[in-house]
Amino acid sequence: MLNRLGQDVSDHERKNLYLLLTIGLLYTLGIFLSNIFVNIFLWKQSEDIQVVAWYNLFIALSQMIIYIVFGKWAKKIDRILILRAGIILISIFFISVLAFGENAAQFNYLLGSLLGAGYGFFWLAFNVLTFEVTEPYTRDFFNSTLGMLQSASGMVGPISAGFIITVLEGYTGYLTIFFISFILFILAVVCSFFIERRQVEGNYSLRVAINERNKNPNWKMLLNAHFFQGTREGVFLFLVGLLVYMGTTSEMTVGIYNFTYAVTSLLAYQLVARVVTPSNRIKFITVGVISSYLSVFWLLISDVPYEFYIYGAVIGIAFPLFFAPYMSISYDVIGQANQARDYRIEYIILREIALSFGRGTSLLLFIVGLLFIEQSTWIQYGLVIFGVGYLIVNLYLAKIVRYSSDS
Template identity: 50%
Template sequence: MLKSLEHLTGKVEINRDLIFLLVIGGLYSLGIFLSNTFVNIYLWKQSGDYITIAVYNLGIYLFQPIMFILAGKIAKKIDRVIVLRLGVTFLSLFFLSVLMIGEKASTYNFLLGSVLGIGYGFYWLAYNVLTFEITEPETRDFFNGFLGVLQSFGGMIGPVLAGVIIAKMTDNIGYTTIFTVSFILFICAVACSFFLNRRQAEGNFYFKRILIERHHNKSWRKILHAHVVQGLREGIFAFVIAIWVFLVTKSELSLGMFNLVLSGLSFVFYFVATKFIKPSLRKKAILLGGLLLYFSIFIILFHISYFNLIIYAIVIGIAYPIINVPYASLTYDVIGKAWRAKDLRVEYIVVRELFVNIGRVISILIFLISVSLFQAEKIIPVLLVVLGIGHLLIYFFVKDIYLGSSRKKQVLIKEQLTDEKNR
């Protein structure tokens, strides 16, 4: 198998760890995309309450950065593979918990969100670090490209398949089925992690030092502020749009088709954006993508219909690649030129994740306070307009970042591809 892959990649040497890391990434993508959107709908059908869904997502965004910090410390002290295994194990426990709790899941919304946030934190910290360590410059194109295909496949097929399963089965049997499949996929991912070679950690964890570095490095400070406003949009758009699609159509299959349109267009336009958005055009592209994302809100603001929602999916499916490709590249360039970036890349990744989740938590808290004081149907459109400006504000933080000439950097496709959180 390895020889066949080497032939396909122009005889570039492909090692066993790289293949198993790809398999784990593929299993993760399919498992998450199959079920993650529908957890929000599952909780909504039990509670019919926006606050329940918001508190579930708050649990995710509170625990994800905390676990990123803990995972970063463990990754520097013990082993990156163990951290990855912990992440996949907690993701498995999340779906097992949903299955065991069943129709009382909405009662334990914060607990479920917390478990999922823990899983995300451990998984993504380890996966990002292992990607840097396992891939080499000559294998990185193959890894990024193949992982992008696997993630796109999961993003397009998973939600539609889940929608079909739920639509064909009565009561909550469909939900039980897709949660069970996701649980099995993550168990398989845990099993695959045992085939990865152990990677001995070294060095101390300088999280506080990199946090303070924003006071010494203006570019690092600006990019972190950009990640906070990015999180403002992502916080409530993570669940509101999915609920609106379900409320309009009363169909999980329609929600699956919505995600198919979004993920399919994003997949195509990420490759288009990667080819045509040169470094000199990055800031203009960030501004254009931010404008498209913000004004897409007005497509569904005054009249919500499934047709308008599909048009909205088309627009954001195009807009996210336009902003994310140059934004991710700029972020990695800022980190690459920062103090001791080679030795402390784990810490830079952790701090970046902390700031984007600060924005998400602020967004959720504003949402919870607002729907507690005002009627949800009236205040939510206002919140979408106010908080939805987050990605547009990114431009105003990055427009004055100048790094000088630099070598072309690899931007991981997994960082570019949209997921259900970024609507």
């Protein structure tokens, strides 16, 4: 897999690419092992989906605030230090969940804020480093390979956690998986000591990226695309896994569901890595988003394990077809923006703000809907409504590709 880089890629570039991929793997494995069960952990305590929705809303809001308030740190502080800060905060989050124990659901706002802050710092640094260590000719390789590593993490993490929680009853199972995640985060920090440190000269000015919206139609459309990406992910990232548990009351089933998703996703990422090129990206994106939306209607009628597994397999194939080429287009648009070399951090931060704002918007609307519509009915409506997000993303990306080819 790692030998697919061309001969024109220097050893220096390879080293930084591999280190960043390793950090992404360790981080993702730690998250997949533990975080997927936090929503279930909170719901089992409260049996109130609003508690879980508020927890996820505060994750999105906290992450967005980090980008807005602390984004300038990426130009004043070594990005590796910011990366470590994010990993440490996420580790503290898992320790806090254990400390609160049976009362964790009462601290859903605090826990969501803490995890969102960790996400914010980590992805602020990771996205900037991704832009810096990749070039247009290595981005499809990097995004596809990272996706495959994330899929492998999804294979190992959730099913292992589900087995551990099932065998070790009570809090012992959760304590075990949280501790393993903590060790993985520490290893990610160790790897960060070997990646090249990069300093950015110049003043921090988010206004440059904001003003570019009025001058660069591709940048404006990309921000809109990330917002609508967020409107789908805000609800789907927490609700689907919770639905699987609510329908089966089995952590092991949740683990197998995610294992199924990860296996098919891994295969799909391998396909994407081999066949996707800048000229055919939009075709794969279109197939991916249409498949992911149609699969929602299968999810709505699923109520036994194997039906959830089928949904996991379909979405596992559809998502890589969409996400890997989408990220390549995203970084290409940023790379072609005005003064991207000097203000790449600002562009990345504004992009992530748009994504977090989209997630927060959908979660807030979902919570409001729960106040007026019966829960099971609104969950079904919500999946259909917010599932449209990726379809809208596809429309914007098609315009970007068409506009770029005409200019």
